[in-house]
Every structure is written in structure tokens, then in C-alpha cells.
Amino acid sequence: MEHLVRSCFKTGGYVYARSASDLAARYGLPRVARLASNENPKPPSPAAIARGVLALSEVNRYPDETTRGLVEALRATHGDYHFVTGVGMDGVIETLMRVLVDPGDLVVVSSPTFSFYRLAALAQSADVRLSPRKEDFSVDPVSFLRDARGAKCAFLCSPNNPTGNATPPDVIDEIAGAVEGVLFLDNAYVEFSPYDYLPLLKKHDNLVIGRTFSKAYSLAGLRVGYAMVPEWLEPFFSRAATPHSLNRVSSAAAAGALTDTAHLQETVSHNHKWRQYIMDTCRYPHIASDANFVLFDVSPRTGDEVTGLLAERGIIVRSCTSFTGMDNHYIRVSIGDAWENELFVREINAL
């Protein structure tokens, strides 16, 4: 019966990190350093947990379709923007593709980058074009704008996954002002960067900024994402979204997480300290990072080889060979707990 499946799902798909429990069982390891998914090693804020637990007692009712509580908390934190929410930023991206893309429409992706833009666009039968970054992984606005001509939507990630570097707001400003379609700016890691892109929203009615609670806010397991969108887009987004997709527990916990600014500050200062440590002490060259992970160039070894060797030693990192448009000699390493970062540096330097 497989002939019934659409061609876009016959191969490919999202690449997940190796499972820590499988690895521990296979090599008989007492503990495993999980440095492959850019999660926060710190547990969620007690305020997030308390709000989530409270919401659990009301799950006999569907959630409010506008996720009003969360949207109000987002407004209180970030300002008076138009917010949409979803099941992770992934869910927001998927809904946006449903709103914008008819079969054959052009979607452009600044690459190498996060894989899900392309997957979500292909699921809507888009024509996806990858626009290469420069050799140092910075964005060349001239070539990006040339590639984005005629596109319904252009994706740009800053700080970029997996390279870690951010694109300055003035470059985003230039690009947003010149593309004909929507510019989706993925800010999954913005809390770890020096840049504030929000002022650009007032200037551009084609700019969407995507954000997530999965990284700095320690809520990856609850799947909460959101975006600031231009006002015109909001009603269409609601119409295209899966009904009640963001559940009560997740949205209540996310609203709670926003109240705990100390949790965020500790997360960011831990990240900056250990990001500097692994950049300074790992013997392989790195790309300067504005995120909660660092890209290392492990040549002459390959990313797959180093990832395999580290796995045997109880450390899961991400080989970047599956990122389209990237050579095979890179690994991406998340900032973890102190012991994880120290173990990573010790073991990679001893390979």
C-alpha cells in the first residue's frame, strides 16, 4: 500500500538526537552527557511547574483557542505585538506554511540551517530553494535577496542553527525591506545573543519573528512556540491552525516561565561562562557562537567519526553531516551542565 504515500514523505525526515538511555545500555555507562539537542540542562522554573500542575486539574475542558493567558503574559514581557502560538516553533512554522504556500510556490532558505523549514515547506508542495551563506557562514544580503526573488516566504535563522553566529539587525532590516514575500526570522536562540530584533516589527509588515520555550526556558518537553506576526496575518494564522493544538498544561507552564526572570538570567550567565570555556579549551577550531551551542571543525576527521567516538565515551553531540550545504567535518555541541562540558573537552582533546 506504500504507493499511496506522497512522494515528499517517501524519504528524508527530521533527524533526531541519539537516545541517552540506549547509549547508556549499549556501552554500560553510568551517565551520558546530552549535548546534541541544545536543550537547557537546568530544570524548568518552579513557577512554570506550579502553573502547569494547576492547569492539569482543568484538562477536562479544551484549551482557550486564542491561548489568551499565554498571549497576555507574552505581551507583558515583550511588549504590544501580535502573538500567535503553536506546538513548538515547529508548529508555528507548519501553520505558516499552510497559510502561505500553494503547490509550486517558491520558499527560500538561508543555508546551512535548521532542517524543518524545508520539510514543512515540502509538505505543502512548495518549490524549495536553498540560498548558501558565505564561507564563514555569515549572510550575504545581496545573494540572499537575489535567491529570494519571487518567493512567498524566506527563512533566515539568527543566531543560526547549527553554525551559532547571529546576523546583525541592520542586515535583517535591509533584507526585510527588500523581499517581496514574508521574511521568517527564527530567533530560537535570541536569549543567548546580544541582539534585539523586535524594533524591526514596527517597520516591516512582512516580518515574522519565531521564538520558542524549548531552549532558554527549559520547556522542550512541553512543546511551546510562538511568533510575533504582522497584524494582517493573525486571522489567517488562526484559520489555518490545528484546533486547540497548544494544550492547557503547556501554555500555563510557559506563562509561568515568563514570570521567572531569575531563571532566565541564571541560564544565560551559565551559558556564557561555559560557552567561553568550551570555545577556549577544545583544541578544534570553532565558529564564534551567539547561541547555547558551538560548532567545531573537526577536520581531518569527519563529524560522524568524532560523534561515534564521543558516543562510546558517553557524550552525545550532533554530527552536522545531515545539514544540507555543509561539509562533513563539523560537530555541534550544546552547552550542558558543568560536568558535561568538562567531560566533553577532556574526551575530545584526548581523541
Ligand SMILES: *Cc1c(COP(=O)(O)O)cnc(C)c1O
Ligand atoms: C529548536 C529549534 C526550533 C524548534 O523549536 P520548538 O519550539 O522546540 O519546535 C526552531 N528553530 C530552531 C533554529 C531550533 O534550533
